Amino acid sequence: MKSSIILFFALVTVSAQSQDLLAELDKKTPSTPDYVQATFKSTRLVNGQTMETKGKGALEFIFAHRFGPISSGAYELYGLDQAYVRLGLEYGITDRLGAGFGRNSEDKTMDAYLRYKVLRQQSGGGGSPVTVTAFGIAAVKTSPRKEDATYDIQFEDRLSYTGQFLIARKFNQSLSIQLVPTLVHKNTVDRSIEPNNQALIGFGGRLKLTRSVALTTEYYYRFDVPDANPYYNPIGFGVDIETGGHVFQLVMTNSRGLTERAYLTETNGDFFKGDIHLGFNVTRTFQLKKQK
Amino acid sequence: MVPKTTSLMKFILFGCLLIVSSHASGQKYISEKSSVTFFSKASIEDISARNEKSMCLLDTGTGDIAFSIPIKEFLFEKSLMQEHFNEKYMESDKFPKSTFQGKLTGFSMTGTGSQPVVANGKLTIHGVTRDVEVTGTFVMDQQIIMAAKFVVKLEDYQVKIPQLLWKNIAESVEVSVDFTLKPYEK
Numbered sequence: 001m002k003s004s005i006i007l008f009f010a011l012v013t014v015s016a017q018s019q020d021l022l023a024e025l026d027k028k029t030p031s032t033p034d035y036v037q038a039t040f041k042s043t044r045l046v047n048g049q050t051m052e053t054k055g056k057g058a059l060e061f062i063f064a065h066r067f068g069p070i071s072s073g074a075y076e077l078y079g080l081d082q083a084y085v086r087l088g089l090e091y092g093i094t095d096r097l098g099a100g101f102g103r104n105s106e107d108k109t110m111d112a113y114l115r116y117k118v119l120r121q122q123s124g125g126g127g128s129p130v131t132v133t134a135f136g137i138a139a140v141k142t143s144p145r146k147e148d149a150t151y152d153i154q155f156e157d158r159l160s161y162t163g164q165f166l167i168a169r170k171f172n173q174s175l176s177i178q179l180v181p182t183l184v185h186k187n188t189v190d191r192s193i194e195p196n197n198q199a200l201i202g203f204g205g206r207l208k209l210t211r212s213v214a215l216t217t218e219y220y221y222r223f224d225v226p227d228a229n230p231y232y233n234p235i236g237f238g239v240d241i242e243t244g245g246h247v248f249q250l251v252m253t254n255s256r257g258l259t260e261r262a263y264l265t266e267t268n269g270d271f272f273k274g275d276i277h278l279g280f281n282v283t284r285t286f287q288l289k290k291q292k
Numbered sequence: 293m294v295p296k297t298t299s300l301m302k303f304i305l306f307g308c309l310l311i312v313s314s315h316a317s318g319q320k321y322i323s324e325k326s327s328v329t330f331f332s333k334a335s336i337e338d339i340s341a342r343n344e345k346s347m348c349l350l351d352t353g354t355g356d357i358a359f360s361i362p363i364k365e366f367l368f369e370k371s372l373m374q375e376h377f378n379e380k381y382m383e384s385d386k387f388p389k390s391t392f393q394g395k396l397t398g399f400s401m402t403g404t405g406s407q408p409v410v411a412n413g414k415l416t417i418h419g420v421t422r423d424v425e426v427t428g429t430f431v432m433d434q435q436i437i438m439a440a441k442f443v444v445k446l447e448d449y450q451v452k453i454p455q456l457l458w459k460n461i462a463e464s465v466e467v468s469v470d471f472t473l474k475p476y477e478k
Contacts, residue, residue: 021358287372
């Protein structure tokens with residue numbers, strides 16, 4: 001009896017020991033904020049931005065391409081005969097601050113932008129439930145040329161600005177949702193069809209199918225659109241495929257523009273009448289500055 | 293009368309046992325500095341990362357040892373690689389830590405120089421626990437300095453390599469663990 005009691009306690013103490021060490025370690029471990037990562041695969045969702053920033057010292061080359069509308073028929077090979085291209089670069093100045101520029105062949109637009117992660121979603125308890133990135137872009141529409149313009153066009157007339165808050169939450173490994181309050185300012189507009197300042201709200205999301213493949217979607221709703229406005233709300237669907245340093249995004253959208261002014265306020269396709277542009281975004285990331 | 297004596301005996305026995313076991317556990321040591329690195333040689337590029345946020349506890353009385361490695365604290369040269377490591381391979385949102393708990397044998401607190409030691413226990417990586425035996429060295433100086441090197445086969449811990457990426461990733465990685473321990477005051 002006695003010996004069995006001793007044995008029992010001895011066993012309990014011995015087996016508990018090692019467990020205790022791990023538990024003790026847990027208590028000793030300083031709790032550092034656990035920021036959620038990879039809410040989206042890329043800095044672009046379909047046409048629009050995501051709240052992602054590049055890591056410090058990382059340079060991303062973005063090659064984006066939109067074909068003509070499928071509705072253009074067999075003569076145009078369902079849009080494949082036309083193409084609108086944007087070439088761009090984005091650099092991570094810090095893990096939270098990024099800068100980029102690019103040129104889109106649609107309206108020969110050049111753009112430059114900054115983005116900054118204001119809030120970072122934390123997993124577990126506490127901290128922010130969402131990531132918020134402030135995004136600002138300025139663009140110059142270099143088409144038409146001065147001599148081709150129907151009026152005495154000045155440099156200022158070509159400018160437009162877009163400000164966004166990209167608010168996203170990664171709910172779990174596969175689902176991320178993003179809300180995007182947006183303001184677009186165009187210096188010169190035809191006031192009969194649109195105001196200088198236009199407000200929009202964007203909705204978007206990602207559903208991961210496997211570790212490297214995800215479905216994406218995006219829709220922007222424009223507020224207070226005048227009746228005479230000929231444009232549509234931009235909508236898009238995509239598939240993200242990630243292979244190492246590359247992300248391939250195959251998309252379907254009613255917009256052919258690839259700068260904010262163009263796709264947010266000048267989308268001229270009716271998605272549900274077949275004005276669907278196939279396209280892709282390809283990104284390649286290079287690490288210019290080593291992290292260590 | 294008889295039952296009373298038995299319960300008293302039990303009490304005394306239990307008390308003695310507590311004293312004995314707490315005596316046996318001796319001095320505990322906790323990591324002051326740590327470095328966990330891994331290296332993997334692959335056809336396209338070598339991959340390496342370093343983690344200095346790991347913690348280790350050693351009970352020199354019993355030889356019980358435990359360490360814990362926060363996965364997100366591995367620093368890579370490339371931030372994208374770091375993201376892939378966490379997001380795709382280690383799934384660190386789901387499995388934030390790798391741990392080891394077990395027994396360290398072969399060391400003497402009065403020994404000098406580098407002593408060869410063996411750690412037997414359970415290694416948990418990516419939520420998968422396996423029994424492992426790791427050999428290393430133990431130096432008792434002002435502090436305790438422990439070092440070990442071992443190979444982890446990704447397959448053993450169900451770390452899957454996406455097909456599109458197989459060329460980039462080696463199937464096993466070499467892990468080096470270094471801890472400097474100091475006496476632990478509760």
